[in-house]
Amino acid sequence: MRQPIQSGRRTPLTFNITPLIDVVFLLIIFFLVASHFVKSESSQAVELPIAKSGQTDAQDKPYRLTVTIDQNGDFHMAGQSLDEVTAFQRISQLATEASAANEEPQIRIRPDRFGVYGPFRKLYEHCAKVGIRRIQFAVSDGQ
Numbered sequence: 001m002r003q004p005i006q007s008g009r010r011t012p013l014t015f016n017i018t019p020l021i022d023v024v025f026l027l028i029i030f031f032l033v034a035s036h037f038v039k040s041e042s043s044q045a046v047e048l049p050i051a052k053s054g055q056t057d058a059q060d061k062p063y064r065l066t067v068t069i070d071q072n073g074d075f076h077m078a079g080q081s082l083d084e085v086t087a088f089q090r091i092s093q094l095a096t097e098a099s100a101a102n103e104e105p106q107i108r109i110r111p112d113r114f115g116v117y118g119p120f121r122k123l124y125e126h127c128a129k130v131g132i133r134r135i136q137f138a139v140s141d142g143q
Helices: 018-040 084-100 118-130
Strands: 064-069 075-077 080-082 106-111 134-137
Touching: 064 084, 064 118, 075 084, 080 084, 084 118, 106 118
Parallel strands: 064 106, 106 134
Antiparallel strands: 064 075, 075 080
């Protein structure tokens, strides 16, 4: 905005930094919330199975869902404990959304090393039923 010129006297030029401060605070809040969602994906503490070899997967896929199965056989997704029906509905929804976008859905399973096998088997069978062929297992290197 143009400053009016007064005859004979010049007013000093001032900057209004209030909008800049607002934008900086909004960016800070955005990154705090985004980091919370990234951390909450694997927030359920489980003791992962030990593997002698494996690959590090640092890439984030757009149609990937991480499912944690704790020692009692309970399902956890995005930091929430879910019953079997709700967990399977989310997996089916992921498969539907990915196929609509011509993408391949992917499931990452984080099973507890001392957990029961039944829920894991049901999850694996449900993934096959809805057409999810890419399944990754989170493992520990034992260190």
